[in-house]
Amino acid sequence: MSDGSSADAGWYPDAQGEMRYWDGHAWTAHTASNYIHAQKPVDQVVPASTGLGIGEVVTKPWTKRWQVWLVVACVTFLGIGAIGNATTPDSDSDAQPKPTETVEPAQASEQPATEPTSTPVVLLFMTDQKDGDSWVASDGKEYRLGLVNTPEANEKCGKEAAAFTRKFIASGFEADVYATDTYGRSVAEVFNKEGKSLNVALAKSGLGDDRYLDEFRHENPELALELDSAFLDSSVHDCKTTAAPVPLVEKPAKTTAPKSDCMAGYSPCLPIRADMNCPEIGHPVTVTGSDPYRLDRDGDGTGCD
Incomplete structure (x- = not known):
């Protein structure tokens, strides 16, 4: 700027509205489109060479500033991308909802459950x-x-x-x-x-x-x-x-002592002699003792039979 402009070095919109760097004396070749460090002030003092006069403030509606729209577009694009990443499944397997695992109860047996039965009691008699x-x-x-x-x-x-x-x-x-x-x-x-x-x-x-x-x-x-x-x-x-019961086994009948004139061991009574034979007696006798007359030859308990 050769007209003695007092504008400080910085980024200012040039005559075409593009942000260009003013080095304090003249415009440089650095513009916002080819220099990443370009400043984007909303209101700047414009050098005199722009035709607007040094010290004048360039005021544009913010909706007409392409830098604002560029920032809005970038933010919008990044926001949409972030939302898409959050909602888009990583793989096909993630796309499908995972079924909730449930513990299935044991399937009932085809045969109905039978209650345990106790062992039948075998009665004795x-x-x-x-x-x-x-x-x-x-x-x-x-x-x-x-x-x-x-x-x-x-x-x-x-x-x-x-x-x-x-x-x-x-x-x-x-x-x-x-x-x-x-x-x-x-x-x-x-x-x-x-x-x-x-x-x-x-x-x-x-x-x-x-x-x-x-x-x-x-x-x-x-x-x-x-x-x-x-x-x-x-x-x-x-x-x-009550009275005592009758015993099951009967007591043997008491025997009477033989008469003094009867030989012991015979019934009925036989007279006492040195010896007697069956022909003399003439009838059977029961031998109850030692059989002194030897009348029971066959030993069946009866003599002279």
């Missing part, structure tokens, strides 16, 4: 009764009730105890065997079809006693405690107040 506390069962074993005792069959209340046991297990029984006695019998607590204990029932009825309870308590402590309570609550059975 009495086949040969010995007395109220022992018998042979349908499995071939002989059972003895544990820790409770009943009278023998020929003793007082033995018949009633045997009948009580038969009736109690008439529909079958289960045996909880826990020992074997010296006779090889299975010692057990016996339950009827309804699950009731025969051992305890006999104790409560008054037909059973505790003869062996203390001696063998250690073999089944739980049953022993139940029997302790049962014996305390036991009743007196009617059979204990």
Whole structure:
């Protein structure tokens, strides 16, 4: 600028409106299009050579400044690119939405589930009764009730105890065997079809006693405690107040002493002699002793037959 312009060095719009560098004295060849460091002021003091006069302010509407539109376009382009990158999947596999993994419940079996069933109980039955506390069962074993005792069959209340046991297990029984006695019998607590204990029932009825309870308590402590309570609550059975039953085995009839004039060992009476023969006697005799007359030749107990 040779006219003595006082404008400072800087970037100013030239006569064509392009930003050009003013070095403080004259315009240079550097324009905004070929120099990346060009400044883009909105309002600049224009050198005098532009025809507008030094010191005048060039004021253009911001919408007509191409630099503004260039910046807006760049920002818009970059913004669209950033949005596209954020929304565009990286690969085809990412384009497809990933299904939510769910844990499928186990497929039901084709066959309907069956509830577990308990093992069927096989009941035993009495086949040969010995007395109220022992018998042979349908499995071939002989059972003895544990820790409770009943009278023998020929003793007082033995018949009633045997009948009580038969009736109690008439529909079958289960045996909880826990020992074997010296006779090889299975010692057990016996339950009827309804699950009731025969051992305890006999104790409560008054037909059973505790003869062996203390001696063998250690073999089944739980049953022993139940029997302790049962014996305390036991009743007196009617059979204990009645007359003793007739024994099963009859006592032999008493024999009378032979007469003083009869030979011992014969019936009917034979006279006492040194010897006698069958022809003299004339009838059969029963030999009950040593047969001093040797009348029973064949040893069948009858002489002179």
